[in-house]
Amino acid sequence: MTPCIEFDTRHSNGYSTVRWEGSTGLAHRKAYADTHGLSREELEGVVIRHCCDNRKCINPEHLIAGTQSENMHDRKRPGKKYMKLTREQAATILLRLFIGEGGSALAREYGVSAQMVSHIKHGRQWNDCLRHA
Numbered sequence: 827m828t829p830c831i832e833f834d835t836r837h838s839n840g841y842s843t844v845r846w847e848g849s850t851g852l853a854h855r856k857a858y859a860d861t862h863g864l865s866r867e868e869l870e871g872v873v874i875r876h877c878c879d880n881r882k883c884i885n886p887e888h889l890i891a892g893t894q895s896e897n898m899h900d901r902k903r904p905g906k907k908y909m910k911l912t913r914e915q916a917a918t919i920l921l922r923l924f925i926g927e928g929g930s931a932l933a934r935e936y937g938v939s940a941q942m943v944s945h946i947k948h949g950r951q952w953n954d955c956l957r958h959a
Contacts, residue, residue, distance in 0.1 A: 830883040840881040840939055857884035858891070873897045911938060916946055923947050 833842035833853040842853035847866045858874045859866065875897050878888040911919075919932050929943040936943075945951035 828885060828887050830878050830880045830888060831885040832880065832882040833884045834882075842882045842884065853884050854881075854889055857886055858889045861886035861889075875900060911936060911942075916951070919943060919946050 833844065835843050835853070843850050844853040844856055845851075846856045851866060852874075854876065855866075855869060855874045858864070859869055869891075872891050873894050873896070875890050875892045876883055876888055877890060878885070880888070883889075915936060919936060922932060923929060923943070923946070929947065930940050933940040933943045942951060
């Protein structure tokens with residue numbers, strides 16, 4: 827496989843973003859659209875999947891069109907880097923936030939988005955951690 831081509835901007839979910847057709851969009855979707863001569867509108871409802879599992883990659887050779895169901899199935903591939911937090915990890919993140927550690931650093935350490943750490947902090951995700959930790 828050819829090397830990844832990473833685009834530098836980064837959204838809180840780990841994907842690179844770019845201005846595209848008048849608004850901000852995901853850079854890998856634009857790269858796929860440009861390669862295949864498609865507009866943003868023509869990609870409506872299509873999931874652009876990364877064969878390389880690198881959210882910042884915009885190499886068209888690493889991008890394939892598919893469905894959300896296929897994308898979710900990709901998470902189960904052997905060697906996939908997708909990480910789901912355990913209840914204990916979420917509780918530890920919450921405790922470490924409480925004692926003043928930074929959310930961005932915790933997100934990197936646990937392989938999740940800064941948005942997920944924020945959701946834990948504000949009780950929108952894993953809100954039962956305090957009751958069961």
